[in-house]
Each structure stands twice: as structure tokens, then as C-alpha cells.
Amino acid sequence: MDRIQSDIAKAKGLGSAHHGAEHWMAQRLTALANIPLIIWFIYSVMHLRGVNQSEFVLWLAEPVNAVLTILLILNISYHAVLGSQVIVEDYISCKVLRMAKLIGQKLFFIAFSVACIFSVLTIAL
Amino acid sequence: MLVMTTDSKRPLSPHLQVYRLPMTALMSISHRASGAVLVVGTVMAGLWLITAAFAPAYFDMIMALANTPIGTIVMFGFSFALYYHMCNGIRHMFWDLGFLFKLKNAAIANWVVLLSAAALTSMTWWCACAWQG
Ligand code: HEM
Numbered sequence: 001m002d003r004i005q006s007d008i009a010k011a012k013g014l015g016s017a018h019h020g021a022e023h024w025m026a027q028r029l030t031a032l033a034n035i036p037l038i039i040w041f042i043y044s045v046m047h048l049r050g051v052n053q054s055e056f057v058l059w060l061a062e063p064v065n066a067v068l069t070i071l072l073i074l075n076i077s078y079h080a081v082l083g084s085q086v087i088v089e090d091y092i093s094c095k096v097l098r099m100a101k102l103i104g105q106k107l108f109f110i111a112f113s114v115a116c117i118f119s120v121l122t123i124a125l
Numbered sequence: 126m127l128v129m130t131t132d133s134k135r136p137l138s139p140h141l142q143v144y145r146l147p148m149t150a151l152m153s154i155s156h157r158a159s160g161a162v163l164v165v166g167t168v169m170a171g172l173w174l175i176t177a178a179f180a181p182a183y184f185d186m187i188m189a190l191a192n193t194p195i196g197t198i199v200m201f202g203f204s205f206a207l208y209y210h211m212c213n214g215i216r217h218m219f220w221d222l223g224f225l226f227k228l229k230n231a232a233i234a235n236w237v238v239l240l241s242a243a244a245l246t247s248m249t250w251w252c253a254c255a256w257q258g
Contacts (some may be wrong), residue, residue, distance in 0.1 A: 010165075021198050028218060028221065031214050031217070031218065032218070034211070034214075035211060035214075035215070038211060041206070041258075042207070042249060043150065046249060046252060046253040046256060049192075049253055049256075049257055050192060050257060051188065052184075052185055052188065052190065053177055053181040053184040053185055056177050056179075057177060060177065069174075073171070075168055077167075080163075080164050080167060083160050083164070084160075084164060087157060087161065090238075094144065101147065112144065112171055115171070115175055116171045116175060119174050119175045119177065119178035119179065120174070120178075122178040122179070123177060123178050
């Protein structure tokens, strides 16, 4: 955190939210990493149009495809958690509801990405 | 008592019901909207992946649904939302580096983002159709 913050920001303290720089930076880093991953993903889906399950399994069993798919899941999930967090913080003012939504989202995306990664491994290994 | 008339010289707060948003503002809220749409798309794609491993019959059903006219329209919508969000996200990162803030440049960037997203979407579908034969 102190590496990202400017000296003046450090001197002034963290503002009313008490956090932010890390979140902001992580949103950008995942955004950057998303660009090549998403281009690869769209390209793959174009080729996968109309495949049946066994053809899809053959494709996903390729190590390159399995690894890139896992990276995609991790990166999108992280980016999506950060993104939906800001949206919830902006629009839900009731503290209890907001907390419930924020925690629920995080737990959901953890469960979601683990289930997706487990599926990739089941097919690829 | 304060009377607000339309020819008042006082600045108006941009109340959404009475204020026509400038294009930069519409593009800004569209980044958020497309992000929310993409979260839904991500969950759908994830379910598709999970069925491939654990429910092959459902996988084939999803593939069949995706190939219906409505499925194709939905996929087209997701592809545009994704390209829009990606192009506008790149513009966000230009902002973060301190570029594209002048009104004129912001206005040009609006169109660069929109046209790039449209071009990428068209290109994708054109290729997808050509490859399928
Ligand atoms: C393709 C590459 C992508 C790029 C370059 C990108 C870029 C960005 C950037 C720079 C932001 C921050 C915007 C801000 O600070 O207001 C952002 C926000 C967001 N992104 Fe992405 N993104 C990408 C893909 C995705 C995907 C696949 C999803 C779906 C899960 C997603 C969901 C979101 C959400 C929900 C937000 C929060 C929107 C907001 O704060 O208003 N993004 N994205």
C-alpha cells in the first residue's frame, strides 16, 4: 500500500474510506491481464461453436487450454469481485444489507471459481 | 423563497429525470452496466464449463440453446458488452496515466471506443460464421 500511495496522500491519511489504493491497483492489474486472456477466450469460443461435450473435453484436455482457462477463471473472478464491490458500495447505503451483499459476493465468487477450476482439472487430469 | 426556472442562470444539479446526460457520462455508466452484464455472462460461462465436467447432457443442451436465434442474439449481446468494456477499460487506463482528459480528446475517445467495439464485434461474428462454413 505505501508503495502505491504518494507522499502527500500518506501525510493526509487515508480519507473517509480508510482504504482504496490497493483495491484500485488490483482492479487495474486484473484489467490489464484480462486483455490477452479475453482475446484468447473469444478466439477459442469462436472455434468451439457447435462442439459437443466430447469434442469440448478434448480441447480442454490440452495443457495450454487448461492452464489458460484456469488463469482466466482466477483473473476474471478477482476482477469481478473488486468490480461488484464498488458497485454495491455506491448503491447500497444500508450498512447491514451492504455487508451481507459484500460478504455474499466474495463467498459466491470463491465457490464459483473453485468449482470452475475443479471442473477444468477433472477434465484435464 | 427560491424559485427555480429554466432560464435561471444558477447552475442546475444534473438530476437524472430532467438532465440530458452528455455522451461521456453515458459511456461512463455504460462501463458499469457492461461490467454488471459481464458478471452474469461469467457465471453462465462457468456453468457451461461445470456441465462439461459433471453433466454432459446439460452441456449439449446449452450448446443447442446457444445456437437458437435467441441464443445467438444473447451471445452477440455478450460479445459486444465484452468488447465495449475492454475498449473502454483501456481508455480508463489512459485516464489513469493522465491522458485523454481534454474535452475534445474525451469526445474523440468516445467514438474510438464505440467504433472499435463495433468493429471487433463484427469481425468476430464474421469470422465465426466463416469458420463454421
Ligand atoms: C477484457 C478486459 C477487461 C478490461 C480491460 C477491464 C477493465 C476495467 C477497468 C479499468 C475497470 C475500472 C473502472 C473504474 O474504475 O471505474 C473495470 C471495472 C469493472 N469490470 Fe472490467 N475489464 C475487463 C473485463 C471484465 C470482465 C470479463 C468482467 C466480468 C466479470 C468485468 C467486470 C467489471 C466490473 C463489474 C467492474 C466495476 C464497474 C464499476 O466500478 O463501475 N470486467 N474493468
